[in-house]
Amino acid sequence: MENQYIRLIPAEPSLAEQVVDYYKRNRAFLETFEPVRSEGFFTLEYQQTALKREMADYEAKTAFRFYIILQEEPSKIIGAIGLNNVVWGAFCSAFLGYKLDKDYVGNGYMSMAVEMITRYAFEELGLHRIEANVMPKNKASLRVLEKNQYMNEGLSKYYLNINGVWEDHIHMVKINYAMH
Numbered sequence: 797m798e799n800q801y802i803r804l805i806p807a808e809p810s811l812a813e814q815v816v817d818y819y820k821r822n823r824a825f826l827e828t829f830e831p832v833r834s835e836g837f838f839t840l841e842y843q844q845t846a847l848k849r850e851m852a853d854y855e856a857k858t859a860f861r862f863y864i865i866l867q868e869e870p871s872k873i874i875g876a877i878g879l880n881n882v883v884w885g886a887f888c889s890a891f892l893g894y895k896l897d898k899d900y901v902g903n904g905y906m907s908m909a910v911e912m913i914t915r916y917a918f919e920e921l922g923l924h925r926i927e928a929n930v931m932p933k934n935k936a937s938l939r940v941l942e943k944n945q946y947m948n949e950g951l952s953k954y955y956l957n958i959n960g961v962w963e964d965h966i967h968m969v970k971i972n973y974a975m976h
Contacts (some may be wrong), residue, residue, distance in 0.1 A: 829895065830958065863875070928941055
């Protein structure tokens with residue numbers, strides 16, 4: 797998936813060095829938004845194993861993870877986006893997750909990536925519903941979802957453990973009305 801600015805590339809082990817570089821560059825920035833990470837998380841071995849798991853999940857159609865690169869900087873990962881915990885059958889739903897390099901925030905890249913993966917989820921995969929959960933203080937992320945017509949379905953109290961604290965999250969949803 798791509799446009800004139802960014803490309804979403806699927807997980808593969810050859811990306812491990814770029815993924816480690818991304819996480820090391822953004823370690824402090826991401827702490828505010830993610831679970832506590834062990835030192836091992838920032839190693840090549842850990843990320844190679846994670847990328848292999850992401851590939852297996854893709855094949856099993858339980859998760860679809862992509863890495864974001866700029867068209868003008870194809871060897872540098874600037875973020876990640878994925879459809880996680882995909883449930884098929886009557887539910888036909890997934891959770892959307894994403895993160896962006898601190899130095900690229902505010903340029904519209906994540907809004908583009910969310911638009912691309914939402915279209916992929918609905919048109920290619922045939923999902924009915926995508927859910928995204930965002931901490932109320934993460935105004936930039938909420939704005940990305942609002943720009944992509946995700947709707948606020950309410951507040952989930954103490955929803956996820958982020959950086960050692962159980963944080964409330966706003967439950968944002970987009971429904972594939974073409975399936976009705």
